[in-house]
C-alpha cells in the first residue's frame with residue numbers, strides 16, 4: 001500500500017516524501033475496561049414496570065438503588081401503585097417479578113430525575129401512574145426552570 005501511494009505521489013509531486021504511519025491497535029477498543037453495573041445496582045434512575053399479567057405499566061424514579069426499591073414494590077410498600085396493583089389481581093401477582101422492571105434513564109441530580117420522570121409520564125401515560133396530573137407540566141414552565149424564557153409553548157400532556 002505504501003508503495004502504491006509513493007508511486008501515486010511521485011507522479012503528482014516529485015519532491016514529496018510520504019511515509020505512512022499506522023496508529024497502534026489498542027486492546028481497550030475491543031471492550032470496556034469498566035465493570036458492568038447490574039440493573040439493580042444502579043441508583044438515581046427512572047424506571048419502568050411492565051405487568052406480565054395484564055400489560056399495565058408504571059413509570060417512577062428513585063434516588064436509591066433499584067435493588068432496594070423493587071422488592072418494596074413487590075412485597076412491602078402498601079402505598080406503592082405497583083404493590084396495590086399486583087396484590088389486587090391474583091394473575092398479575094403470580095407473573096410479576098423483578099424482571100418486570102427496567103431502567104429508562106439515569107440523571108446526575110434528583111431535580112433532573114424528577115423532570116425526566118414527569119416528561120416520561122406525560123409522554124407515555126402509563127396506566128398505573130395515578131400521579132399523571134402531577135405531570136401536567138407546561139413546556140413554558142420547563143423552559144423557565146432551565147432559564148430559557150423566550151420559549152413559551154404551552155403543552156399539556
Ligand SMILES: [Zn+2]
Nearest residue numbers: 051053054092
Ligand atoms: Zn397487571
